[in-house]
Each structure stands twice: as C-alpha cells, then as structure tokens.
Amino acid sequence: MKVFHPPTLLAPFGVLRLIQFRRNGYSPGVETSPPILEDIRSPVRLESRPQPATVTRERPASDWEEPDCPLCGRRRRQVILRAFDNAAPGDWHRYEVVRCLDCQLCFTSPRPSPELIRQYYPAGYGPHALPLRNRRSPWWSRLAARSGLLFQARKALPWHGQGRLLDFGCGGGSFLQRMHGLGWRVTGVDISPVAVDRICGQLGLHALVGSLPHPELPPQAFDVVTMWHSLEHVHDPLEVLRGAHGVLTARGRLLVAVPNFDSLAFRWFGENWFGLDLPRHLTHFTPNTLSAMLERAGFRVRNVRMVRHSHWLRRSAAIARQERRLPWRQQWTRGKVGSRMISSYAFLTRQSECMLVTAER
Numbered sequence: 509m510k511v512f513h514p515p516t517l518l519a520p521f522g523v524l525r526l527i528q529f530r531r532n533g534y535s536p537g538v539e540t541s542p543p544i545l546e547d548i549r550s551p552v553r554l555e556s557r558p559q560p561a562t563v564t565r566e567r568p569a570s571d572w573e574e575p576d577c578p579l580c581g582r583r584r585r586q587v588i589l590r591a592f593d594n595a596a597p598g599d600w601h602r603y604e605v606v607r608c609l610d611c612q613l614c615f616t617s618p619r620p621s622p623e624l625i626r627q628y629y630p631a632g633y634g635p636h637a638l639p640l641r642n643r644r645s646p647w648w649s650r651l652a653a654r655s656g657l658l659f660q661a662r663k664a665l666p667w668h669g670q671g672r673l674l675d676f677g678c679g680g681g682s683f684l685q686r687m688h689g690l691g692w693r694v695t696g697v698d699i700s701p702v703a704v705d706r707i708c709g710q711l712g713l714h715a716l717v718g719s720l721p722h723p724e725l726p727p728q729a730f731d732v733v734t735m736w737h738s739l740e741h742v743h744d745p746l747e748v749l750r751g752a753h754g755v756l757t758a759r760g761r762l763l764v765a766v767p768n769f770d771s772l773a774f775r776w777f778g779e780n781w782f783g784l785d786l787p788r789h790l791t792h793f794t795p796n797t798l799s800a801m802l803e804r805a806g807f808r809v810r811n812v813r814m815v816r817h818s819h820w821l822r823r824s825a826a827i828a829r830q831e832r833r834l835p836w837r838q839q840w841t842r843g844k845v846g847s848r849m850i851s852s853y854a855f856l857t858r859q860s861e862c863m864l865v866t867a868e869r
C-alpha cells in the first residue's frame with residue numbers, strides 16, 4: 509500500500525487519506541511499508557551533527573547483537589533509517605532500524621544486549637520516577653471514583669472479572685496507584701529493581717522485578733494486562749505477549765500502547781522523530797505489525813485506536829532544529845497551536861503519533 513502524502517493542510521480533514529484507509533484497512537500480513545528515508549540515499553546530511561568533545565559510552569562488540577526478526581524469525585532485512593540517540597547529545601553513534609523483508613516488522617539492529625542496554629537508561633529516566641502525588645487520593649476523589657467516575661474508568665479500561673490488573677513495565681507506579689485508588693487489585697512488573705523497590709516501599713503496592721513470563725505469576729491470575737509504552741523496549745516482544753496471554757483469564761483483556769511507526773509525524777521527521785528513542789526502542793510497530801504479533805501470541809485484536817501526542821511533534825521539531833534543518837512543513841509544529849492542529853489532522857486520518865490496541869485472550 510502506498511502512503512498518501514497530503515500536499516498541504518488544506519486537504520479538508522484528510523478525506524482522501526481516510527478513503528484510502530477505509531479501502532485498505534488494517535490487515536495483518538499486508539503491511540504499510542514505512543518509507544526508506546532520503547537520508548539513506550544522501551549520506552552527506554547525516555554528518556550534520558557537530559562532532560562531540562567526548563564519546564561517553566564503551567561498546568564492546570560482543571555486547572551487540574543482530575537479532576532474527578522478532579516476529580517471523582527470518583533474517584532478510586533492509587536498513588531503512590540511521591539515527592542518533594537524541595537523549596544523549598554526546599553520543600556520536602548512529603543506530604540503525606531495519607525492516608524485515610518477509611513480515612515488514614521494523615526493529616533496531618544491531619542492538620545492545622539485555623545487559624548492555626541498562627547503560628542507555630539514564631539515572632533520572634522519566635518513566636522510572638515516582639508519581640508526583642505520592643499519597644492516598646482524598647476522600648472526595650475516592651467517593652467520586654466509586655460512583656460515576658468508576659464507570660468511566662471501567663469503560664476506558666475494560667472492567668472484567670474480579671478487577672485484577674497487571675501493569676507490565678510499571679515504571680514509577682503512577683498508573684498502578686491510580687487504578688488502585690479506583691478499586692482495582694493491582695500488580696506491577698518492571699525490569700528496574702529501583703523502580704520496583706519504590707513502588708513496594710513508598711506506595712505500598714505489589715510489584716515484581718523481571719519480565720513476562722514471570723515465575724511468580726500463576727497462570728490465569730489477571731483480568732486485564734496493560735503495557736503503556738513498554739513493549740517497544742523489550743528484546744523479545746513476542747515472548748512477552750505470550751507471557752501476558754498465559755497470565756490472563758479466558759476472555760481477559762490486553763491493552764498495548766506504543767508509538768506508531770506508520771504515523772504522519774514519523775514520515776515528516778524521520779530520524780528526528782521523538783518516538784524513535786534509539787537505541788532504547790527495539791521494535792518499531794505499525795498497526796499491522798503489532799496486530800500480527802498479537803495474533804501470533806494467541807490474541808484476538810478487538811480494535812486499534814489512535815492516540816494524539818501533540819507535544820511529540822514539538823519535541824521532534826526541537827530535535828530537528830538542533831540538526832539545523834527544519835523544512836517549512838515542520839515549522840508548523842514548533843508552537844502549541846500548529847502542533848495541535850497537525851496532531852488532530854493526523855488523528856482524523858488515522859496516522860497519529862501513538863496507538864492503543866485492545867486485544868482479547
């Protein structure tokens with residue numbers, strides 16, 4: 509499927525893109541191919557980052573791996589993108605994203621081994637920080653939660669069975685804390701021992717260090733499993749999804765939110781797209797490849813919702829400016845008004861910055 513590029517924002521609400529989407533839909537196996545970015549063909553532009561004074565990281569060659577495709581296991585691939593770690597201005601390495609020529613999944617390769625990747629998460633990594641309001645919610649909030657708002661929360665997050673929830677990649681625990689306040693029985697899993705210690709010690713909630721499948725989690729113990737921007741960080745996402753399938757009850761729900769590699773923002777910003785986050789993001793999902801992986805893990809995909817993150821456009825524009833190139837289209841995304849307009853346009857035409865997939869066991 510060729511991606512339609514609207515020439516200007518005047519295209520009324522992306523009608524053409526919408527018609528084209530409706531005609532083609534999302535069908536696992538038939539992939540919207542992310543474009544090969546121009547930069548691969550014009551390497552001169554790649555050298556525009558100023559040479560840093562120091563290279564901050566040691567990289568023994570043995571700690572880098574070139575994995576088989578995490579979805580189909582084959583090895584035919586094509587490099588589609590080279591980009592810097594935009595969270596580390598002193599890092600002069602360009603990381604590569606490849607596309608599997610068999611199933612179209614895009615992933616980072618070569619990538620740091622599970623041991624090495626720890627040094628790519630800075631000490632103050634945002635998602636591992638504790639929630640700002642580290643205390644029990646006030647009485648009126650709990651009362652409201654138990655009446656009307658609880659219904660809203662149940663609607664937003666499918667309330668199912670006894671309300672046992674597992675949050676994979678729970679980070680600082682803000683989501684666990686919120687859902688606990690709404691009456692859910694919550695458990696968190698995170699690879700960071702520091703984050704898990706804080707959740708258990710300071711928030712008094714149940715959390716485990718590790719990944720999925722987890723030896724301490726019995727089968728069919730949860731009604732809902734959530735993954736908020738965590739699946740793109742793991743080395744074997746299919747194994748994690750199979751683990752989630754194992755701990756869910758029959759007809760239990762899985763919610764997965766990840767950046768959308770088939771987004772307007774990625775096509776506009778390419779290597780400067782905020783959602784790339786190399787090399788911490790190891791798999792770069794589109795609605796099709798995520799649906800295909802969920803089905804391979806045994807899930808039935810119920811829906812793929814677009815999620816707006818207009819601030820990602822502003823962050824991308826800021827990164828692109830550092831690289832001293834900002835075409836006129838991207839100038840629009842620097843301010844709040846422009847970025848929100850473009851983000852809304854992307855939402856209406858189903859090419860938002862992020863996506864939320866609901867699947868059923």
Ligand SMILES: [Zn+2]
Nearest residue numbers: 577580608611
């Ligand atoms: Zn593949």
